[in-house]
Amino acid sequence: MFIRNIFLIIIDISYHLLIKQILFIFNPESSHKFIGKFLKKSFLPWRYIGNVLNVEDGNLFTPYFGYYIANPIGLAAGFDKDCEYLKAISNFGFGYITIGTVTVQKQYGNQPPRLSRLRNDSALLNSLGFPSIGMHEFLKNVQQATEYSKTTFLTISITGKSIEQMVESYKFLYEHCDAIEINISSPNTEQLKIFHDDKNLLNLLKEINKYKNSPIIVKLPPYATSNINEKSELLETKDNVMRLIDASLKSEVDGFTISNSRPIITNKLASKKGGLSGKLLYESTAEMVEDIRPVIGNRTVINACGGISTGSQAWNLIKLGATTVQLYTSLIYSGITLPNKMNKFISKKLQSENQNNLIEFINHD
Numbered sequence: 001m002f003i004r005n006i007f008l009i010i011i012d013i014s015y016h017l018l019i020k021q022i023l024f025i026f027n028p029e030s031s032h033k034f035i036g037k038f039l040k041k042s043f044l045p046w047r048y049i050g051n052v053l054n055v056e057d058g059n060l061f062t063p064y065f066g067y068y069i070a071n072p073i074g075l076a077a078g079f080d081k082d083c084e085y086l087k088a089i090s091n092f093g094f095g096y097i098t099i100g101t102v103t104v105q106k107q108y109g110n111q112p113p114r115l116s117r118l119r120n121d122s123a124l125l126n127s128l129g130f131p132s133i134g135m136h137e138f139l140k141n142v143q144q145a146t147e148y149s150k151t152t153f154l155t156i157s158i159t160g161k162s163i164e165q166m167v168e169s170y171k172f173l174y175e176h177c178d179a180i181e182i183n184i185s186s187p188n189t190e191q192l193k194i195f196h197d198d199k200n201l202l203n204l205l206k207e208i209n210k211y212k213n214s215p216i217i218v219k220l221p222p223y224a225t226s227n228i229n230e231k232s233e234l235l236e237t238k239d240n241v242m243r244l245i246d247a248s249l250k251s252e253v254d255g256f257t258i259s260n261s262r263p264i265i266t267n268k269l270a271s272k273k274g275g276l277s278g279k280l281l282y283e284s285t286a287e288m289v290e291d292i293r294p295v296i297g298n299r300t301v302i303n304a305c306g307g308i309s310t311g312s313q314a315w316n317l318i319k320l321g322a323t324t325v326q327l328y329t330s331l332i333y334s335g336i337t338l339p340n341k342m343n344k345f346i347s348k349k350l351q352s353e354n355q356n357n358l359i360e361f362i363n364h365d
């Protein structure tokens with residue numbers, strides 16, 4: 001235990017004092033590609049790093065679509081869009097990992113600059129617009145990675161500009177993962193808005209249900225919550241998101257990710273608009289989870305997503321009704337020891353609040 005903690009401190013200090021300092025000199029997209037080169041290297045001792053990062057505590061087991069995952073902290077979509085880093089990131093201590101979003105065909109995405117840091121807010125702006133190697137190459141990466149190590153619950157995030165595209169990628173990929181997340185909420189692809197109409201969403205889910213044999217998660221767009229005072233006309237209304245939830249429940253979806261990055265206007269990106277992610281989203285995420293849990297009842301999974309960066313926030317969201325929490329931006333700002341710290345916090349909270357374990361505490365059945 002002592003040696004493990006020393007390693008954790010060393011990883012933490014190296015990230016904050018060295019790696020992050022170097023990465024943050026460069027533009028965020030170049031930094032991501034650079035770090036990606038290391039994450040792809042199989043000579044690095046990821047398994048040993050995993051032994052240090054994983055929190056082995058049976059009390060953290062979390063009920064998830066009929067399975068028990070090791071803990072409630074997940075990796076959100078977008079970090080590993082092409083499934084290139086799965087061997088490495090499955091050792092970071094996450095209870096589940098979302099890879100993608102993958103598109104049917106290979107595509108470049110939007111013009112740069114399309115990713116920007118707001119350092120003072122620990123936030124990011126992105127207008128990537130789904131750069132993707134396309135689902136055929138993506139599947140090769142999934143197969144190669146899962147052959148080598150398939151230890152963590154794996155969700156694939158898919159998207160498409162039409163029902164046909166969505167169904168095509170669903171049919172192609174669903175057998176190669178544990179769940180499919182349908183991304184209808186990226187702010188950077190205008191055509192996705194067709195699925196913000198509940199009738200279209202209903203039609204989409206009806207088509208997908210013809211092939212369904214594993215859990216389906218719908219990643220919802222954020223709505224204008226009470227704490228948002230910036231340009232909320234870009235955001236969906238709460239009423240409309242509730243209609244999307246209703247359509248999803250009628251179609252028997254198994255879970256919701258609440259929610260995606262928040263649409264904003266900005267001069268920092270070539271497209272002049274994009275998605276905001278990171279700490280600034282936390283309050284909205286909490287409000288949405290609190291609103292939505294009573295509406296959907298206890299049986300449907302909620303993955304809270306947006307601005308989560310501490311164990312205390314994760315704990316609070318679980319109390320508000322989330323089954324799991326997932327993150328992306330805080331991993332960039334806080335480094336790979338973050339899931340470990342969050343899980344340890346939750347473990348301590350269970351004890352201090354006299355709870356036996358998360359299975360009983362979440363109790364969404």
Ligand SMILES: Cc1cc2nc3c(=O)[nH]c(=O)nc-3n(C[C@H](O)[C@H](O)[C@H](O)COP(=O)(O)O)c2cc1C
Nearest residue numbers: 076077078101126260261277278306307327328329
């Ligand atoms: C650079 C970047 C790329 C992203 N790409 C995707 C994506 O491909 N699919 C998706 O569903 N969400 C994507 N997201 C959104 C995240 O999954 C997440 O919903 C959002 O960032 C809010 O969580 P966070 O505050 O923890 O980052 C992306 C976010 C960022 C910052």
